[in-house]
Amino acid sequence: MTVISMKHVSKNYSRIAALTDLTVKIEENVITGIVGRNGAGKTTLLKMIAGFQKATKGELRVFDENPFRSLLVSANSIYIDDAMSYPGSMKLHELLDEFNRFYANWNEELAVRLMEYFSIPLNSRHRFLSKGKRSTFNAIVGIAARCPLTIFDEPTTGMDTAARNDFYRALLKDYIAFPRTILLSSHYIDEMKDVLEDLLVIHRKRIRYHGSISDLQEAHLSLRGSSEQLSGSTLGKIIVSKTTRGLQEEWIVENDFSDAERAELNRQGITNTTVSLNDAYLALTEQPRGGIDDVFNA
Amino acid sequence: MSLTHRTMGEVVKQQFLFKLRSNAAVITVLFVMQAVVWGLMIGGANTGLSMSTFELRWNLITNDGVVIASLLWALVVGVILTTPGQRNASFTYVSSPVTENLANFCFFGLAAIIAGVTTVLSGSVMKLVVFMKDGNSIIETGGLIAAPLDFFSRIVVMILYTLLIMVVVYTFMLFVQMNRLMIVPIVLLVLLSTKSGVFDLLGIEGNMGTLFDFFYKESSFWLFLVKTGVVMVIVSILSFFPSSRIEVKQS
Numbered sequence: 349m350t351v352i353s354m355k356h357v358s359k360n361y362s363r364i365a366a367l368t369d370l371t372v373k374i375e376e377n378v379i380t381g382i383v384g385r386n387g388a389g390k391t392t393l394l395k396m397i398a399g400f401q402k403a404t405k406g407e408l409r410v411f412d413e414n415p416f417r418s419l420l421v422s423a424n425s426i427y428i429d430d431a432m433s434y435p436g437s438m439k440l441h442e443l444l445d446e447f448n449r450f451y452a453n454w455n456e457e458l459a460v461r462l463m464e465y466f467s468i469p470l471n472s473r474h475r476f477l478s479k480g481k482r483s484t485f486n487a488i489v490g491i492a493a494r495c496p497l498t499i500f501d502e503p504t505t506g507m508d509t510a511a512r513n514d515f516y517r518a519l520l521k522d523y524i525a526f527p528r529t530i531l532l533s534s535h536y537i538d539e540m541k542d543v544l545e546d547l548l549v550i551h552r553k554r555i556r557y558h559g560s561i562s563d564l565q566e567a568h569l570s571l572r573g574s575s576e577q578l579s580g581s582t583l584g585k586i587i588v589s590k591t592t593r594g595l596q597e598e599w600i601v602e603n604d605f606s607d608a609e610r611a612e613l614n615r616q617g618i619t620n621t622t623v624s625l626n627d628a629y630l631a632l633t634e635q636p637r638g639g640i641d642d643v644f645n646a
Numbered sequence: 647m648s649l650t651h652r653t654m655g656e657v658v659k660q661q662f663l664f665k666l667r668s669n670a671a672v673i674t675v676l677f678v679m680q681a682v683v684w685g686l687m688i689g690g691a692n693t694g695l696s697m698s699t700f701e702l703r704w705n706l707i708t709n710d711g712v713v714i715a716s717l718l719w720a721l722v723v724g725v726i727l728t729t730p731g732q733r734n735a736s737f738t739y740v741s742s743p744v745t746e747n748l749a750n751f752c753f754f755g756l757a758a759i760i761a762g763v764t765t766v767l768s769g770s771v772m773k774l775v776v777f778m779k780d781g782n783s784i785i786e787t788g789g790l791i792a793a794p795l796d797f798f799s800r801i802v803v804m805i806l807y808t809l810l811i812m813v814v815v816y817t818f819m820l821f822v823q824m825n826r827l828m829i830v831p832i833v834l835l836v837l838l839s840t841k842s843g844v845f846d847l848l849g850i851e852g853n854m855g856t857l858f859d860f861f862y863k864e865s866s867f868w869l870f871l872v873k874t875g876v877v878m879v880i881v882s883i884l885s886f887f888p889s890s891r892i893e894v895k896q897s
Contacts, residue, residue, distance in 0.1 A: 435668030
């Protein structure tokens with residue numbers, strides 16, 4: 349079942365375009381990573397899906413309804429970011445009680461256990477927590493709500509490494525027990541790669557890629573060898589980036605190599621492997637690996 | 647995972663209760679304001695009249711200060727419930743613009759009842775204190791026992807004034823949030839309908855009457871009820887226009 353569908357969706361703030369001509373479908377019970385550079389439009393996209401903001405153009409449907417002003421979408425989705433608004437007068441256990449009243453699938457026991465595990469006192473107030481603990485509390489809310497559509501926008505901001513790892517592990521465990529559609533946005537693609545099934549890359553306010561992680565990795569090839577070897581073997585190929593690694597060079601190229609061409613690369617002693625997810629993402633978003641070296645080498 | 651279907655009534659009720667719990671301090675502020683003003687007013691204003699043969703001195707004690715404090719509080723409550731912080735907090739939980747608006751009106755209703763009852767009762771307590779301090783007093787309005795209908799109509803009128811201010815200010819603020827330029831026509835409309843407004847500034851006799859006279863000088867209780875009721879319903883309906891267009895979490 350399709351949970352989110354967009355047809356030529358655009359969003360403008362006044363006359364400034366935030367997102368342009370998005371067409372995509374996100375299926376039920378899939379964890380999709382939403383990635384893109386700063387200002388690419390990730391948060392705007394997630395807020396439109398949550399129903400907080402209205403698409404300027406195009407058709408956006410969530411659970412087959414326009415999410416803006418939709419009670420159905422609100423009752424079946426939760427949006428977690430690092431700027432959650434809670435009443436300052438209420439303690440954390442009171443906030444959890446409110447979530448319990450509003451969300452049908454809310455698991456109070458799980459929320460309290462996670463609060464204990466992350467050493468967040470239930471009697472504290474959200475504004476008195478450290479930045480990392482605030483994010484952890486928000487993340488706990490997102491997991492315990494067990495909403496059919498769970499949206500995390502930069503959920504790990506301020507968390508330490510251990511808390512980040514624990515969050516992704518907790519999310520994955522709860523997802524396996526109670527599958528749901530999850531959208532997860534982060535700048536740290538490597539740390540969330542283990543929980544992701546699909547990736548939606550937004551670049552320059554448009555969708556640059558939507559599909560499985562393995563397909564994205566296989567779409568690029570990393571070649572290692574001398575500059576001369578690589579130049580000779582990549583004639584007619586699209587080179588995404590070039591990096592010098594000691595005596596060798598590493599080039600990332602778009603992978604349209606045939607089996608025969610791959611065999612030829614092996615014969616010439618050029619190491620050719622599929623790229624890491626991070627490298628594939630960097631390639632898609634035109635962030636040259638090692639590009640900063642060029643600044644100093646100029 | 648199957649979808650949850652919530653009725654509008656359920657969500658409005660939950661949002662209303664949430665607003666009560668999260669805005670308890672707002673009600674406390676009303677009591678504090680009323681108590682402070684009550685304390686200041688109970689002293690009264692000493693006035694005297696002296697002739698060659700006699701001297702007349704009297705002490706005027708009035709509950710008007712508490713009424714004004716409650717109405718000012720109503721104005722602030724109307725503003726507070728339109729702030730982005732309040733709206734974002736509502737949308738942290740299940741909400742839609744319609745349920746948000748309806749829950750706010752429920753909150754206004756209860757807040758107005760509390761303000762109306764406590765304001766009129768503060769007048770009664772004031773009379774009791776004056777009576778116990780100095781039995782020689784002239785009381786302008788009747789109490790619960792002497793004139794129960796009058797007493798309850800005072801409570802209803804106070805509730806309606808408080809509610810009217812909350813709803814009008816709330817709707818005005820929503821329009822301004824939707825588009826800041828809306829402040830111009832709304833302020834012009836208010837100025838045009840008051841004697842001390844644009845007409846006076848331009849030296850022209852206004853014949854629209856005053857906005858305040860429309861309610862304040864109404865001597866019939868039932869007509870007042872109809873007037874405030876109709877105006878509140880119209881303004882409340884108008885408020886759905888901006889509230890359904892304002893986006894959430896814009897920062």
